[in-house]
Amino acid sequence: MINIERLHQNVTTWLKTSRQRVLALMNDPLTVATKSNRNDLVTNVDRTNQQFLIGQIQAAYPDARIEGEEGKDQKTKSLDGLVFFVDPIDGTMNFVKEHNYFAIMIGVYVDGKPVYGAIMDVMHDTIIAGGHGFAMRANDTRLPALADEPLAAGLIGLNGPMHAHNRLAVADIGMASSGVRMIGSAGMTFADIAQGALIGYISYLQPWDVAAALAILGHAGVIFSRPDGSQLDLLTPGIVVAATPQAHQTIMTMMNDAATN
Structure with a gap:
């Protein structure tokens, strides 16, 4: 079984570095293209950030499969073994139009079971993380249990x-x-x-x-x-x-x- 604490440390490091890279690239003109429709955008930052994250994952976990949003070469047809799901910029329209309310996400699965996830709120420098045997937290401060309300x-x-x-x-x-x-x-x-x-x-x-x-x-x-x-x-x-x-x-x-x- 994968070591969740070490995984969390790795992903946190990757996301913090990724955030700095994204913030730096936001100062430059964006290259924006459409995918399935005019509101389904992809930018050079999406692609560059995915390449960075994939490189980090492959270096640390060379046997892992990777499912990335950008590029048909990063698609998996099986959830067997260790699988990383990567969304390099979630909310690309917000990223392009508002420079706010977008995230970077990594989900980690072992034999189809969710073991760990992290969501980086880029503009507020907050990482929401949690998983199997790993209490939900925001920047390593444990979050309270969710209320079960109507x-x-x-x-x-x-x-x-x-x-x-x-x-x-x-x-x-x-x-x-x-x-x-x-x-x-x-x-x-x-x-x-x-x-x-x-x-x-x-x-x-x-x-x-x-x-x-x-x-x-x-x-x-x-x-x-x-x-x-x-x-x-x-x-x-x-x-x-x-x-x-x-x-x-x-x-x-x-x-x-x-x-x-």
């Missing part, structure tokens, strides 16, 4: 298009909560859940968007599922429902009612 008692993060079209009753779910937040970054949204600011999150996510959070929050009591209640498959993208238990149960009931009516 959906009506908490704020929820939602996907914009899903909310606009009330897909899977997402707009209704938002109305049933204390309020809706759309941050534009899965990592930043999950970081807010870890710190007790949000009660849940619903969005269409790629594996690298959710891998770190599943390792951090899944071991802290947050339930992750597909809308039909099935477990996540980190080899394929899909809609993710993540929430504390009471809220998750309410969300599942509302989604099921919407699907059958």
Whole structure:
């Protein structure tokens, strides 16, 4: 089994160095391209940062598989053994337009099981980390246990298009909560859940968007599922429902009612 303490030290070092590199590159003109649509952006910083992180991972864990967001050469078809999920800039639109509210994420899995995750809030210099036998923390200060409250008692993060079209009753779910937040970054949204600011999150996510959070929050009591209640498959993208238990149960009931009516 991988040494979690040593892994945490390694990832923390990589993320801190990565943060400094990203901040330095932000002072230069960005090269921005689109991927699947005009709002799905990639920059030279995404690519450069991924190359840096992959190099660090390969040097420390040469047998690891790596699933990176940028580049078809960094795709894995198996979760056997040690697998790192890397999102070099999560919330690229925020990065380009606001220079704020974006994250760097690393999730680590062994034989398909989440063992460790880290989310770097770049502009606030905060690393949210946690995993199997490794208590959730912010910059190595342990975070309090998450409250298990009803959906009506908490704020929820939602996907914009899903909310606009009330897909899977997402707009209704938002109305049933204390309020809706759309941050534009899965990592930043999950970081807010870890710190007790949000009660849940619903969005269409790629594996690298959710891998770190599943390792951090899944071991802290947050339930992750597909809308039909099935477990996540980190080899394929899909809609993710993540929430504390009471809220998750309410969300599942509302989604099921919407699907059958």
